[in-house]
Every structure is written in C-alpha cells, then in structure tokens.
Amino acid sequence: MEKTSKIYIAGHRGLVGSAIVETLKAKGYDNLVFRTHKELDLKDTEAVATFFTKEKPEYVFLAAAKVGGIVANNTYRADFIYENLMIQNNVIHQSYVHGVKKLMFLGSTCIYPKLAPQPMPENSLLTDTLEYTNEPYAIAKIAGIKMCESYNIQYGTNFLSVMPTNLYGYNDNFDLEKSHVLPALIRKMHLAKLYAAGDTDAVMEDLGVTAFAKAEKILHQYGITKSSVEIWGSGAPKREFLWSRDMAEACVFLLENRNFKDVAEGLSEIRNTHINIGTGEDTSIKSLALLIKNTVGYTGELTFNTSKPDGTMRKLTDVSKLHSLGWKHKVSLEEGVDKLYTWYLAQ
Numbered sequence: 001m002e003k004t005s006k007i008y009i010a011g012h013r014g015l016v017g018s019a020i021v022e023t024l025k026a027k028g029y030d031n032l033v034f035r036t037h038k039e040l041d042l043k044d045t046e047a048v049a050t051f052f053t054k055e056k057p058e059y060v061f062l063a064a065a066k067v068g069g070i071v072a073n074n075t076y077r078a079d080f081i082y083e084n085l086m087i088q089n090n091v092i093h094q095s096y097v098h099g100v101k102k103l104m105f106l107g108s109t110c111i112y113p114k115l116a117p118q119p120m121p122e123n124s125l126l127t128d129t130l131e132y133t134n135e136p137y138a139i140a141k142i143a144g145i146k147m148c149e150s151y152n153i154q155y156g157t158n159f160l161s162v163m164p165t166n167l168y169g170y171n172d173n174f175d176l177e178k179s180h181v182l183p184a185l186i187r188k189m190h191l192a193k194l195y196a197a198g199d200t201d202a203v204m205e206d207l208g209v210t211a212f213a214k215a216e217k218i219l220h221q222y223g224i225t226k227s228s229v230e231i232w233g234s235g236a237p238k239r240e241f242l243w244s245r246d247m248a249e250a251c252v253f254l255l256e257n258r259n260f261k262d263v264a265e266g267l268s269e270i271r272n273t274h275i276n277i278g279t280g281e282d283t284s285i286k287s288l289a290l291l292i293k294n295t296v297g298y299t300g301e302l303t304f305n306t307s308k309p310d311g312t313m314r315k316l317t318d319v320s321k322l323h324s325l326g327w328k329h330k331v332s333l334e335e336g337v338d339k340l341y342t343w344y345l346a347q
C-alpha cells in the first residue's frame with residue numbers, strides 16, 4: 001500500500017473508523033475517501049455500486065456496521081442481522097467487482113461459541129452454539145468472514161477479516177440504552193455525581209433536556225438515584241477492552257503486512273483465516289465499574305440489576321497469532337478509561 005494509494009474507510013466517523021482515519025493520516029497516507037451515512041447508505045446496493053464506479057478505491061477498511069451493546073442487540077435483532085448483512089454484502093461484492101487490491105472486514109469476538117475455550121483461538125469458530133443476546137449480529141459477522149474467504153478462494157481476491165474484542169475510545173457511543181458497557185458506565189456515574197451534588201443545570205445539559213423533571217425521569221429510568229448507580233447484570237461476567245486507537249493501529253499494521261495467500265497456503269480446507277485483535281487481558285464488570293467509579297470520582301453506591309442480561313460470561317481473545325506477527329496493544333484499561341473520561345468532559 002503506497003502513501004498515495006486511494007483508501008476508502010467505510011464508517012469513517014465511528015469509534016473505529018475515525019481512529020483508522022487518524023492512524024492513516026499519521027502514517028502519511030494522504031489519499032483517503034469516505035462518505036457519511038447520509039451521503040451513502042451502504043444498505044443501498046445501487047448507490048454502493050455507483051460509488052465504487054466513481055471512486056475506484058484501491059484499498060477498503062469496512063468499519064461501517066450496525067453496532068450496539070447487549071440490550072440493543074437483544075432488542076433490535078432483525079435490524080442487526082439485516083443491516084449488517086446488507087452493508088457487508090454490498091461493500092465486499094463491489095470491492096470484488098471493482099478490483100479492490102485489499103479489503104479489511106471487521107467482525108467481532110461474539111462470533112465465537114458462548115462456551116468457547118478461554119482464551120478463544122480463531123479455530124473455535126463454528127464449533128458450538130452462540131450467545132443468544134447477540135446471535136443475529138454474530139451470524140451476520142460470520143457470514144462476512146465466510147464471504148471474504150469464499151471470494152478469495154473463488155475469485156483470488158485479497159480480503160482480510162479481523163475479530164476485535166470489546167472496543168472503546170473517542171467518538172464512542174454513550175447512549176444510555178444502546179451503548180456498550182464502558183461508555184455507558186462512564187456517563188451514568190458522571191450523571192450520578194452531578195445529581196448527588198445538586199448540579200441540576202449540568203445534568204439537564206448532559207441529557208439535552210430543559211426541564212429537570214424530565215431529566216430526573218431519565219435518571220431514574222436508568223437506575224441513577226441521588227445515592228446509587230445501577231449496573232446491569234450480576235457484575236460477574238468478564239470482558240476485555242481494547243483502546244480504539246490501538247485497534248486502528250493493529251488494522252493498518254495487518255493491512256500493510258498480511259495477505260490471504262500467505263495465510264491460506266498449505267490448508268487443504270481453507271477456514272479460520274481471520275485474526276483476533278485484543279489485549280489478551282480481561283476484567284469483571286464489577287471491577288470495571290469500580291475503576292470507572294474511581295476515575296469519575298463518584299462516591300455513591302453501585303447496585304446490580306440482575307433482571308438485565310449478563311450475556312456470555314467470558315470472551316477473552318487468544319492474541320498469540322497477532323503477537324507472533326509483532327503487534328501488541330499499548331494503552332492499558334486504566335489509562336484508556338482516564339483518557340476517555342477526560343475527553344467526555346471536554347465534549
């Protein structure tokens with residue numbers, strides 16, 4: 001990949017996409033192309049074909065998707081499978097039609113069985129049943145992996161798949177209902193701290209409402225009281241968290257250094273050519289909540305609402321393949337949570 005190569009970043013304003021844009025720019029790649037969701041709905045097959053005909057990108061990072069936390073996945077099951085299948089089918093197929101030199105598809109570690117061996121190696125894919133809460137999303141992601149692999153085998157394309165662990169960072173989704181746990185708990189404890197201190201204006205500003213009664217209704221809806229914050233589930237599940245800029249650095253590193261033909265060489269049956277991206281370290285949701293409590297400076301109580309789903313109890317990535325290629329994450333969870341809260345306060 002040359003510094004002048006034309007690179008399309010689908011989802012360039014998202015958590016990962018925006019970090020990939022920053023990383024590419026920092027490495028001197030200066031021919032980047034992107035479209036906002038409004039400008040180009042990637043579910044629209046004809047519009048995607050027209051875009052590829054016009055722009056003819058040489059490289060593609062497919063970081064656009066319908067993404068959300070455990071409750072969003074479990075609630076909008078049809079949207080998660082339909083939208084993700086449409087987006088990835090369109091972008092992967094048009095990348096083949098228009099001779100894209102290399103594409104990177106972003107999956108997720110939820111593709112692995114609910115009870116996969118821990119840490120989860122790449123070859124545990126399709127060896128057992130999936131976690132129910134995000135099965136539609138996981139099936140779409142598995143389809144994306146298989147689509148890349150199948151186009152590579154049949155058409156000789158060079159489409160890579162990466163399986164990221166839970167990610168967090170700048171431009172994350174902080175929606176109280178649809179977000180992932182880490183940004184959700186940062187915002188909930190931040191709001192609880194303001195609420196306990198009686199800073200009603202700051203609470204209303206954060207929630208974007210002009211009446212405090214409305215603000216209090218939202219706070220209570222999400223288990224935030226004057227003296228406590230509700231954590232979903234038991235707090236026992238363990239999760240791994242990778243800083244989004246580290247994720248982006250790993251994506252660019254792999255796109256620059258990894259090729260399907262090298263990975264598939266010698267395989268009689270070509271499968272599991274995807275690669276995990278993570279830290280290889282996990283923590284319980286309860287420990288994460290205590291870390292965020294300390295970082296935010298929240299002094300109230302934490303309660304655990306077990307009517308909310310725990311999801312899979314553990315999904316630690318086996319990152320030995322990634323480490324063997326010479327890449328390792330830099331930002332620790334403690335440092336990342338601190339950086340993200342500082343960023344959140346500045347928004």
Ligand SMILES: NC(=O)C1=CN([C@@H]2O[C@H](COP(=O)(O)OP(=O)(O)OC[C@H]3O[C@@H](n4cnc5c(N)ncnc54)[C@H](OP(=O)(O)O)[C@@H]3O)[C@@H](O)[C@H]2O)C=CC1
Nearest residue numbers: 011013014015016037041042043064065067106108166167
């Ligand atoms: N965040 C995480 O913890 C993890 C994420 N991943 C994967 O990483 C990738 C990036 O995720 P992340 O950055 O967190 O997600 P975000 O939601 O932050 O970003 C997704 C981007 O895709 C865009 N998008 C969504 N639907 C469409 C559409 N129909 N047409 C055009 N653009 C669209 C969104 O635009 P808009 O907001 O304007 O709709 C947004 O910019 C995804 O493939 C995700 O599955 C994998 C594991 C963990």
Ligand SMILES: C[C@H]1O[C@H](OP(=O)(O)OP(=O)(O)OC[C@H]2O[C@@H](n3cnc4c(=O)[nH]c(N)nc43)[C@H](O)[C@@H]2O)[C@@H](O)[C@@H](O)C1=O
Nearest residue numbers: 068069070108110134179180181184231232233309310311
């Ligand atoms: C990246 C990954 O993300 C999702 O899987 P998940 O990791 O289960 O998602 P999550 O971050 O929402 O929850 C992790 C744990 O945290 C607990 N939890 C506590 N309190 C809150 C809370 O306030 N919000 C949220 N969202 N979770 C909370 C929650 O109950 C669960 O036990 C899927 O999209 C999946 O497909 C995927 O790819």
